[in-house]
Amino acid sequence: MRLTNHLNQLRRVLVLGIALVMMFIPMGGALTAPDDHAGPAPSVGLVCETDPNATFTLSALPGYISMADGNTIFMWSYGVGRDDFQFPGPVLCVNEGQTVTIVLHNDLPVPTSMVFPGQVGVMANGVPSAAQFDGSGKLTSLAQTVAPGGSITYSFVASRPGTFLYQSGTNPGIQVQMGLHGALVVRPALGANFAYNDPETEFDPEDEYLMMLGEIDPLLHQAIERGETFDMRNYKARYFLINGRTFPDTLAPNYASWLPTQPYGSLAHIYPYDPVTNPLPALSRYIGVGTEIYPFHPHAFNSDIIGRDGFPVKGPGGENLWEEKFSIPIGPVQTTDALWSWRDTENWSDTNPVPIDIPSDQNLTFGLFWGGTPYLGNTDTLPTGTTTFNQCGEFYHIAHNHALQQITGWGVVLIGQVTFTRIDPPLPNNCP
Ligand SMILES: [Cu+2]
Structure with missing residues (x-):
């Protein structure tokens, strides 16, 4: 599809969806961080x-x-x-070299366990975590299970920095x-403002983002409930x-009061x-927790892919082999670290106007x-009655x-994997 067609289609979709957005756009609402x-x-x-x-102490819990679109989904997740059931489970941030200990309580009606893809030497109650088999040799679990009502303790050394999942x-x-x-998230020894032990992976700690992409079959959840x-x-x-969260809830602040279990x-x-006042890029940590590859792409900038699955993207000589990508495919159980910035390349302004006649508002x-x-950074009068x-x-x-059927939710357009990038004018500005 040609880019202009694509943009026009998206513009139509946006106009249709905008009524939803207006109910939820964050306007500096009060935040309530949990007690812990x-x-x-x-x-x-x-x-x-x-x-x-x-x-960390976690509990595997049921919740909603x-x-x-107004639907309510029964979930199992970690609190x-x-x-404090929440979905997804809490983002655990540790430092490279630390011994990570997780005490898991099972408040589900079925046996469960935890695995930590990318970590080595994981212990479960003091013995190596290992796949479990029944008497006939059939795989029953990828790790030792904990029965309903019980608890189990996992530990491992966070031996390398990067983005991982549990x-x-x-x-x-x-x-x-x-x-x-x-x-x-495992912070490198070099410092928490770096993605890896490489000075070139420095990012602005105010601009660090989680992008965990997942999916739900509501009929499966209903059957389990x-x-x-x-x-x-x-x-x-x-x-x-x-x-x-689904769009437009994706735009709401962390810990929005109306999404009590989706922080x-x-x-x-x-x-x-x-280059002087805002030189450092943002870091987005992408994680796939669905069943297929999602071709995710933020408009308006390219991203440098600097890490995959907790490995810096480097060649055999240690040289960076970063890829500059517009579409970022995120596969199941895959993580991708991306550095990016938004550049005002043309510096259009009232005194450097775009070289076309801008149509009237009407x-x-x-x-x-x-x-x-x-x-x-400019605003102007809008037609009377415009919100x-x-x-x-x-x-x-x-x-x-960009798999556009996946920006829908049970057939409703534009409540799927969609979010926004907000760019404020440089400081000092009039932004609240
Ligand atoms: Cu697009």
């Missing part, structure tokens, strides 16, 4: 669960989440401590789909999520690249984020899965 966080969580960006000794190792086709998964079996040959994902937003909120179709001019959520001439660009 040391301070208030940032309204956007990665939210870390940390502990000085890298020791809501979809943007911090002995309750998930259920027992009946994963059901349990991972039910929601038993979360992110693990009812205690029925589910024939996986009938599996068909209907909802597609970023960080456990993680995915709106990226940045300033334009500037001849434009514009969304609720239009500030009245095409210039960053705008533009605050200070900031820009919004869509970031979405």
